[in-house]
Amino acid sequence: MDLQIxxxxxxxxxxLSAILIAIGWRLIVKGKxxxxxxxxxxxxxxxxxxxxxxxxxxxxxxxxSFGGPDHLxxxxxxxxxxxxxxxxxxxxxxxxxxxxxxxxxxxxxxxLGPITSIIWFFTALxxxxxxxxxxxxxxxxxxxxxxxxxxxx
Numbered sequence: 001m002d003l004q005i006x007x008x009x010x011x012x013x014x015x016l017s018a019i020l021i022a023i024g025w026r027l028i029v030k031g032k033x034x035x036x037x038x039x040x041x042x043x044x045x046x047x048x049x050x051x052x053x054x055x056x057x058x059x060x061x062x063x064x065s066f067g068g069p070d071h072l073x074x075x076x077x078x079x080x081x082x083x084x085x086x087x088x089x090x091x092x093x094x095x096x097x098x099x100x101x102x103x104x105x106x107x108x109x110x111x112l113g114p115i116t117s118i119i120w121f122f123t124a125l126x127x128x129x130x131x132x133x134x135x136x137x138x139x140x141x142x143x144x145x146x147x148x149x150x151x152x153x
Contacts (some may be wrong), residue, residue: 011131013050018124066139083126090123
């Protein structure tokens with residue numbers, strides 16, 4: 001298997017999770033609770049698949065540095081930091097929102113759900129932009145695995 005496809009696959013799953021969240025939001029507005037629940041679970045699974053692929057790739061293959069022009073590197077780095085903060089916040093909000101729904105604390109879930117969804121939409125959007133900057137607009141820079149970087153082999 002060509003492992004260069006992994007960033008594309010993981011980006012697909014993050015996009016899919018955002019689309020499913022939008023569908024789930026629409027379903028709950030229409031009062032379709034059962035369909036909303038199934039769709040949001042599918043969105044969470046999609047986000048989890050993204051995370052598994054991303055973490056596995058980061059550990060075993062590595063992270064790819066920005067390969068674009070040097071004068072844009074600082075802007076890319078700042079954008080990446082924003083994305084990392086946003087994605088971490090979105091993941092925490094997502095877990096809390098899912099737990100509230102699972103524990104049937106619906107009034108809290110209803111208040112937090114829209115906020116979580118908006119954070120996740122921006123997380124997905126910025127994640128897709130990171131993918132485009134690394135693999136579409138510019139050729140990726142050097143890739144070094146975490147294991148190689150830590151252990152030196």
